[in-house]
Amino acid sequence: xxxxxxxxxxxxxxxxxxxxxxxxxxxxxxxxxxxxxxxxxxxxxxxxxxxxxxxxxxxxxxxxxxxxxxxxxxxxxxxxxxxxxxxxxxxxxxxxxxxxxxxxxxxxxxxxxxxxxxxxxxx
Numbered sequence: 001x002x003x004x005x006x007x008x009x010x011x012x013x014x015x016x017x018x019x020x021x022x023x024x025x026x027x028x029x030x031x032x033x034x035x036x037x038x039x040x041x042x043x044x045x046x047x048x049x050x051x052x053x054x055x056x057x058x059x060x061x062x063x064x065x066x067x068x069x070x071x072x073x074x075x076x077x078x079x080x081x082x083x084x085x086x087x088x089x090x091x092x093x094x095x096x097x098x099x100x101x102x103x104x105x106x107x108x109x110x111x112x113x114x115x116x117x118x119x120x121x122x123x
Contacts, residue, residue, distance in 0.1 A: 002026045002112040004092045009117030016082050016121070020100045022075040022092030022114060027109040030103035032110060033066065033077050036117070037088040042107060045090070048099035057105075060086070072122065082121045 003025035012018055012108050020033070036042040048054040048066040065078040075092060093110035095103070103109070116122060 002028060002094050004094060004112055004114035006090065006092045006114045006117040007064075009090060009119045011122065012082055013043040014121055014123050017078070017080045018082065018119060019094075020077040020079065020090055020117060020119075022077075024073050024075060024092075024094060026096075027070070027073070028094045028096045029100045030098050030109070031068070031075050032093045032103070033075075034091045034093055034104075034107065035086075035088040035121055036091070036116075037085075038090075042091070043110075044105045044107070047103045047105055048075070049103050051100055055105060079119070082119075084121045084123045087119055087121045090100065090119055091116045 005023045008020040032047040033045040046056045046066045063081045068115045092114040094112040095110045
């Protein structure tokens with residue numbers, strides 16, 4: 001069982017920055033961030049493996065950066081140049097089934113989820 005607790009969400013104006021954090025109770029090979037806007041499907045944002053190698057959705061590439069601090073057992077998502085379309089509930093996810101080379105970019109690829117943290121970007 002892996003416990004995930006997100007924090008760091010809030011309200012910011014377009015062009016601003018936020019840093020989300022996800023405290024995890026156990027290390028897994030694959031972790032990721034997803035987001036869900038009201039009335040929309042949950043969408044993949046980024047995947048990061050044990051070695052710190054990350055992939056990003058085209059919508060956030062160049063603006064968002066995922067990283068891990070194993071000393072603090074925390075996954076981060078640094079979000080810069082935020083846009084109103086980045087608003088939504090952001091979820092941290094982890095998976096214990098895959099190796100670092102098998103991390104997925106879809107919901108079914110994760111078997112542990114946090115409760116979500118809200119991000120609101122105003123224009």
